[in-house]
Amino acid sequence: MIRYLIKNNFKLMFRNKWSIVVMLLGPVLVIAVLSSAFSELMKSYESVEEFNVGYRVESESMVSGYIESIREAGKEAGITFYEYKEGNPEELMAKHDLAGFVKFTKEEYVLYQSADDEVEGMTLEYFLDRVMSENVNVSLQMMNATRQNDVELPVQELEFMPAINAVDYYGIIYIVYFSWCGIICATGVFSNEKKYGIERKFRVSNVSEMKLYLGKFIPINMTVVGGMGISTIITVLLHGVHWGKPLLSAMIIFGMILAGNAFGMMLYQLSKNLAITIIVQFTIVWILGFLGGSFETYMFSSTPDFLKHLSPIYHGNRALVELSCMGQSEYVGSAIVYSLVITAICSAIAILAGEMRKRGRA
Amino acid sequence: MEEIILKTTDLTKKYNNKAVVDNLNLEIRRGEIFGLLGPNGAGKSTTMNMICSIVTPTAGSIELLGKNPRKQKKEVIHKIGYIPQELAIHGNLKAWENVELFTSLYGIKGEELKSTVNESLEYVGLLERRQEFAKNFSGGMKRRLNIACAIGHHPELLIFDEPTVGIDPQSRNFILDKIKESNQKGATVIYTSHYMEEVEAICTRIAIMDNGKIIACGTSEELKKLVNNEKEDITLEEVFLTLTGKKLRDYAE
Ligand SMILES: Nc1ncnc2c1ncn2[C@@H]1O[C@H](COP(=O)(O)OP(=O)(O)OP(=O)(O)O)[C@@H](O)[C@H]1O
Numbered sequence: 001m002i003r004y005l006i007k008n009n010f011k012l013m014f015r016n017k018w019s020i021v022v023m024l025l026g027p028v029l030v031i032a033v034l035s036s037a038f039s040e041l042m043k044s045y046e047s048v049e050e051f052n053v054g055y056r057v058e059s060e061s062m063v064s065g066y067i068e069s070i071r072e073a074g075k076e077a078g079i080t081f082y083e084y085k086e087g088n089p090e091e092l093m094a095k096h097d098l099a100g101f102v103k104f105t106k107e108e109y110v111l112y113q114s115a116d117d118e119v120e121g122m123t124l125e126y127f128l129d130r131v132m133s134e135n136v137n138v139s140l141q142m143m144n145a146t147r148q149n150d151v152e153l154p155v156q157e158l159e160f161m162p163a164i165n166a167v168d169y170y171g172i173i174y175i176v177y178f179s180w181c182g183i184i185c186a187t188g189v190f191s192n193e194k195k196y197g198i199e200r201k202f203r204v205s206n207v208s209e210m211k212l213y214l215g216k217f218i219p220i221n222m223t224v225v226g227g228m229g230i231s232t233i234i235t236v237l238l239h240g241v242h243w244g245k246p247l248l249s250a251m252i253i254f255g256m257i258l259a260g261n262a263f264g265m266m267l268y269q270l271s272k273n274l275a276i277t278i279i280v281q282f283t284i285v286w287i288l289g290f291l292g293g294s295f296e297t298y299m300f301s302s303t304p305d306f307l308k309h310l311s312p313i314y315h316g317n318r319a320l321v322e323l324s325c326m327g328q329s330e331y332v333g334s335a336i337v338y339s340l341v342i343t344a345i346c347s348a349i350a351i352l353a354g355e356m357r358k359r360g361r362a
Numbered sequence: 363m364e365e366i367i368l369k370t371t372d373l374t375k376k377y378n379n380k381a382v383v384d385n386l387n388l389e390i391r392r393g394e395i396f397g398l399l400g401p402n403g404a405g406k407s408t409t410m411n412m413i414c415s416i417v418t419p420t421a422g423s424i425e426l427l428g429k430n431p432r433k434q435k436k437e438v439i440h441k442i443g444y445i446p447q448e449l450a451i452h453g454n455l456k457a458w459e460n461v462e463l464f465t466s467l468y469g470i471k472g473e474e475l476k477s478t479v480n481e482s483l484e485y486v487g488l489l490e491r492r493q494e495f496a497k498n499f500s501g502g503m504k505r506r507l508n509i510a511c512a513i514g515h516h517p518e519l520l521i522f523d524e525p526t527v528g529i530d531p532q533s534r535n536f537i538l539d540k541i542k543e544s545n546q547k548g549a550t551v552i553y554t555s556h557y558m559e560e561v562e563a564i565c566t567r568i569a570i571m572d573n574g575k576i577i578a579c580g581t582s583e584e585l586k587k588l589v590n591n592e593k594e595d596i597t598l599e600e601v602f603l604t605l606t607g608k609k610l611r612d613y614a615e
């Protein structure tokens with residue numbers, strides 16, 4: 001019987017044309033309209049060229065064992081490090097035209113940035129951040145190594161700054177973003193069920209909450225998958241967005257779609273109110289997107305790391321962007337697992353809410 | 363004596379501490395057309411909704427075909443066909459799609475579903491207009507479609523909650539004839555209304571309900587006797603008015 005629920009919910013969705021149009025054309029239009037703005041947004045990022053940085057390693061610094069590796073990684077990334085044992089960092093920066101200065105103290109590092117070289121400063125910050133997180137692994141190795149010289153920083157893996165252009169970045173990011181807004185497709189189903197008082201009819205039958213849920217969840221996902229597929233193809237053809245590893249990328253997007261729709265279904269089951277569902281969903285997606293790099297690129301955003309990591313959109317964005325420009329990403333797994341966990345939890349809550357509502361019926 | 367198909371014992375529903383259905387005891391026998399007559403707000407729909415598991419009773423019990431529908435819902439619910447007072451059909455689905463959707467909820471599928479949908483539409487005289495959207499139907503047609511959506515699974519007990527409100531005499535007679543037809547084919551019918559002549563025309567037994575209570579129950583003859591033994595041509599309406607002690611205009615909301 002679920003087949004007929006799915007079939008008729010499809011009809012209700014597609015007869016509510018505007019929601020489908022929004023779903024289909026939304027990302028295409030946003031990407032088209034904003035693609036010029038994107039390049040503006042990313043100009044600073046792209047204009048970063050090679051630059052010089054000063055540094056000083058204090059005694060007993062944790063990096064003293066592999067400062068050479070850091071210098072090498074810096075060279076790969078277009079950052080040349082010069083050592084200054086003496087002198088005030090600010091004066092040195094002004095005197096030698098350095099974009100920044102790093103002081104490696106015992107357990108941390110202090111970063112000096114020049115106000116004139118803001119972009120370089122952010123790049124350096126990002127670079128150090130990556131290098132230092134690598135260091136956690138390296139330090140562990142060091143404990144086991146007999147001589148400190150055995151340790152090499154894996155320079156090749158230190159692809160510290162994804163070399164991605166504005167169109168690719170935002171082309172990818174907006175597909176992820178809209179994947180999270182798929183619940184809008186369900187407007188036709190939600191509004192009609194409420195308007196025509198259909199729930200009573202479901203009660204006078206054997207249909208389970210699970211079936212009612214899947215009867216909506218499946219067609220919504222199929223529609224959003226179709227919509228995102230079409231949008232992706234259009235943006236690839238129109239704007240030349242590059243995607244890496246099509247199958248993996250598709251899986252990540254699929255996970256995002258499932259999670260977004262499960263979340264929306266949960267909101268609807270809890271509120272039984274279409275307007276509340278849409279408003280809450282869009283607000284939360286906006287916040288997750290804000291944290292996850294949907295507006296300001298995640299490379300440059302000043303959002304604290306732990307907040308970024310909270311946002312499933314960050315995992316999706318980062319995995320897809322890195323797949324696009326490096327062909328691999330450590331975030332693929334977390335993006336997929338995170339979406340599946342959200343899907344499972346939200347679906348369970350949605351079904352449970354329906355069950356409770358049925359039981360506690362006034 | 364015939365089998366009791368539905369029995370309510372001290373069935374009560376309170377809203378805001380006010381009993382809208384008050385210790386209701388009903389017995390409906392297999393094969394009858396049972397009329398539940400009462401003014402607006404008497405609690406008829408609430409009673410029907412409790413029987414159909416849409417509303418949870420505050421107290422009391424229901425026995426439906428020997429089962430407790432609250433505990434054994436799966437075993438009995440498909441034996442009920444419920445035609446709600448307020449239309450429950452999808453405006454954005456075509457007539458046949460509505461019937462298909464609601465009939466499929468009872469596990470009917472494939473070819474059987476297809477032929478059942480046509481039968482149900484034929485039954486309410488809408489087969490010709492199966493391809494039209496329900497929202498474009500007239501009030502009477504919507505009422506008929508509402509019925510078609512509830513009969514496809516051949517329920518043993520049909521519950522009509524004021525199926526004739528707001529429709530013209532032709533449609534009304536059509537619906538009443540169909541109810542009789544269903545009954546002749548074996549279905550037990552509960553019919554709620556506040557139109558005396560309808561109830562009198564089709565029902566084998568009638569209960570008069572007011573303020574959540576049954577104030578009289580029996581055949582129309584028995585009810586008439588109850589009020590006035592001498593007067594020959596007393597109408598059911600007079601009985602109703604006498605028993606409920608209200609003028610009809612009070613019932614208008
Ligand atoms: N959900 C609810 N919350 C509060 N009061 C309710 C609710 N549903 C029904 N009532 C009240 O219960 C009473 C009985 O309503 P019900 O619909 O059962 O009457 P009815 O006999 O079907 O009337 P009608 O002939 O107008 O259909 C009314 O006073 C109504 O206001």
Ligand SMILES: [Mg+2]
Pocket residue numbers: 406407408447523524
């Ligand atoms: Mg009513």
